[in-house]
Amino acid sequence: MNTMITKKHQYQLINEIQTQGIRIEGLQDLSVRKGGAGPTDHKAVKIFDDTIMVPVFSQEAKYSPFYVTKPSKMGLAVLKREEETIANVRFIGEPKFYKEVTSDGIPFWKIARLHSKDVLATTVLQNCIRYHEKETSCQFCAIGESLKNDLTIAYKKPQQLAEVAKRAVELDGVRQFIMTTGTPASSDRGAKILFESVLAVTKQVTIPIQVQCEPPDDFIWFQKLKEAGASSIGMHLEAVSNRVRQQIMSGKAGVSIEFYFQAFKEAVKVFGKGNVSTYILAGLGDTQQEILEVSNKLIQMGVYPFVVPFVPVTNTPLEHHPAPTKEFMESILDPLAYSLVKAGMTSDTLASGCAKCGACSTLQSFEKKYVV
Ligand code: SF4
Structure with a gap:
């Protein structure tokens, strides 16, 4: 795990993730909102101390450098960029x-x-x-x-x-x-x-x-x-x-x-x-x-x-x-x-x-x- 990520770098990373999206292995198993007003094609994910909506179905997301392997039943996953481990993340489950x-x-x-x-x-x-x-x-x-x-x-x-x-x-x-x-x-x-x-x-x-x-x-x-x-x-x-x-x-x-x-x-x-x-x-x-x-x-x-x-x-x-x-x-x-x-x-x-x-x-x- 990359423990050297400073607060300033965290804001920048979150911004980067939100504009580029995340590739998710096993995406079909997750509950994802498609269509409608507001954030469509997104998934809510907790990263660092923030919960953000991240595109997972958009064209950008398909080629994003950020990816996670299949999240656990609790929505837990490890976010990576290329070979670098960024953080543990949690996808918000169905209410x-x-x-x-x-x-x-x-x-x-x-x-x-x-x-x-x-x-x-x-x-x-x-x-x-x-x-x-x-x-x-x-x-x-x-x-x-x-x-x-x-x-x-x-x-x-x-x-x-x-x-x-x-x-x-x-x-x-x-x-x-x-x-x-x-x-x-x-x-x-x-x-x-x-x-x-x-x-x-x-x-x-x-x-x-x-x-x-x-x-x-x-x-x-x-x-x-x-x-x-x-x-x-x-x-x-x-x-x-x-x-x-x-x-x-x-x-x-x-x-x-x-x-x-x-x-x-x-x-x-x-x-x-x-x-x-x-x-x-x-x-x-x-x-x-x-x-x-x-x-x-x-x-x-x-x-x-x-x-x-x-x-x-x-x-x-x-x-x-x-x-x-x-x-x-x-x-x-x-x-x-x-x-x-x-x-x-x-x-x-x-x-x-x-x-x-x-x-x-x-x-x-x-x-x-x-x-x-
Ligand atoms: S996720 Fe939050 S900010 Fe985004 S549309 Fe829904 S309520 Fe608004």
Whole structure:
């Protein structure tokens, strides 16, 4: 075992592993999430002191220098790069709640999934107005894949979500619930179905909830969502320049960056500093400078810019798009982590959400570098 890996080297290694993925011998025996929103084709793995989502099915992962031989029944394995042993790792196993079914007969695992080690996540509406038109769909999105493969259902009813949340907390000690949604053809852009979902869940169980949707037309939805029990909201820019937004996600780019910023400002008034966040996919074409400029502007407003490496997902138009290099990610995450620490808005200060979980990026690990 390599005992000489310093803390600084650990952040760099985690960043490298997350951009390049891991080759796994006996992959078919592991439970892996394929398709859907969020981290697809990934596996949650504990390495050093962090749990991160690592691509295992992507094109990059097939040629990654990092590999493990078949993990044990407990998910334990030794991570190597070429002949060098890096660390003992543990793949997070299937949660107990997956074995149960709702009162109307739907397996729990089709309603919500375990992300990382302790996050329950669902896509309430597994359809999106933008998905079926090739010209307008977000080219990185795989929201329809899990539905096509019968791994989920098109709409998760509030009662079903409440049942799953209750048991996931009881059986697996899940610590937060993240609800995202495809965008319906209504001006609230998904806020209404999230509101109904949160209301039902909070009647059954007390758990921090993050909702994620496009900015609704009427910002009154922020107050309604907060009153229903959501503790944070994510409204995801994905790309920060108009150039890349038009190129990669022309439908969603119809909602302007200016409108996102108006929504961020109003949402921070309701949810508070840091509990409004946005996902930014590094590697789609925005430059380092563009991402850092927008991120710093967001931080000043109290919005957490959750920058994650773009991972090309199979069966999407960007399947063969290259993942960002480790150098590109480090050139963003390192200064960004410093700005977040300086602003007192680190991942651990947030109530809930992807930025709190942090498993899809090494931003959280870089933050630790600057926390004294
Ligand atoms: S960061 Fe968000 S999408 Fe990624 S594993 Fe955590 S909850 Fe899931």
